[in-house]
Amino acid sequence: MPTSTIGQRIRAAREARRPWCSQEKPADELSVARWGRTGFCDRQQVYRWEKDLRAPRVWLPFIEQVLAIDLSEPKDGSATRVDTVTSVMLLGGSDVDRRQFLAASAAVGLAALEMPDAEAVLRRANRSGPLAVGKGEVAAIRTMTATLGDAASELGGGHARHLAVRYLTVDVARWLDGRYSEATGRELFAATSELVHLIGWMARDEGHQGLSQRYHVHSYRLAAEAGENELAATALRGLAEQALDLGHIPTAVRLAEACERRGRKLGNPKALAYYRNTYARAAAADGDHATAARLLTESQTAIERAPARPGQSWASHYSHGRWAHDSGMIHARLGDLGAAAEHLRLALDTHGLDRKRTRAIVLADLGHVQLKRGDTETALATWREFLDCAEGVRSVRIDDGLSNVAARLSGLPGTSAAAQLRERIAARA
DSSP, X not given: OOOOOHHHHHHHHHHHSTTOOSSHHHHHHHHHHHHSSSSSSOHHHHHHXXXXXXXXXXXXXXXXXXXXXXXXXXXXXXXXXXXXXXXXXXXXXXXXXXXXXXXXXXXXXXXXXXXXXXXXXXXXXXXXXXXXXXXXXXXXHHHHHHHHHHHHHHHOTTTTHHXXXXXXXIIIHHHXXXXXXXXXXXXXXXXXXXXXXXXXXXXXXXXXXXXXXXXXXXXXXXXXXXXXXXXXXXXXXXXXXXXXXXXXXXXXXXXXXXXXXXXXXXXXXXXXXXXXXXXXXXXXXXXXXXXXXXXXXXXXXXXHTSOSSOOSSSGGGOOHHHHHHHHHHHHHHHTOXXXXXXXXXXXXXXXXXXXXXXXXHHHXXXXXXXXXTTOHHHHHHHHHHHHHHHTTOOOHHHHHHHHHHHXXXXXSXXXXXXXXXXXXXXXXX
């Protein structure tokens, strides 16, 4: 039996979708899927695809989405490449519609280390499209990313992720499919990488680990295709941190090393501190205390040279307070509880971490360190402050903190302070 062509398979899928009786209905749906409104695909275009008079090319993933068929690997054995932009928009669509389960694995994180598509920006630049895109659209993406990021830092990733995904798949998608120069295209890819990274962070903070990994992989590829080493390193950092949380230690070490290696090309001391602390945490988890200690020292040297004010880039927002928190937890992993407590208190008191979510996480960690040092009364007071700060925050990190505190409380003497904390935690369940 002869192999069916792509056109024949498109026609069969269309005819199976009753009550469609012509190519007009799928044409309208394809236009909405790609551009956000009708008018950019007509029945003649569908007719030409079905007759194999023209290959769908960039329309292929949208045809798959609308007709619910898989055309990514035609039966003749050839493979169809889906570029990073199309791939992330399809991921965003599946995220909004919740049609698929995405499991977390080490392999997904390591996939980010594959060679990016060096010609991606050039292929999309200077082509026909319904919208002219310039610096204003790029600035709009960065403003929205900063605004949504501020809300997430305060209230947790669970509060606004759906807004960020809608913004990506509706507004940003139209601009990426618009008309722009190569220079604007690189800025557009970079700004989109930041937004996609934020969505990945939000998904992780909400507990959707597989989804988070895929967003971070797309963020890395967009950044690499734009030639932005700092953004690419930051995406690798997100994957390394997640691999650590999931217990994929060898993968975490490889990703953290790749992150730090990219960071060496930068002159931003905050970025160097950011990435070296990530590598130090992975090395400590892997039992390589010598490497972890060396990287901690290098990270401290970098952060001491960094200005206190935040910069424009993602890594430039790595504050002295966040550095102190990260360093404190690495010291705790290395067994130096005194240094750990000093750094965590420094993060809270000296550098003034004032976001509710961030401050709550540090307080939970500090309480654990204080308890390990035998200062039970101080630990209980710190956890009481943690519960006050965690009110109204939707974050899996906060949920984990509550579970960990509850587990420690069950082994403490029956003091009134411990009993009150147990009651407050039970009331939140």
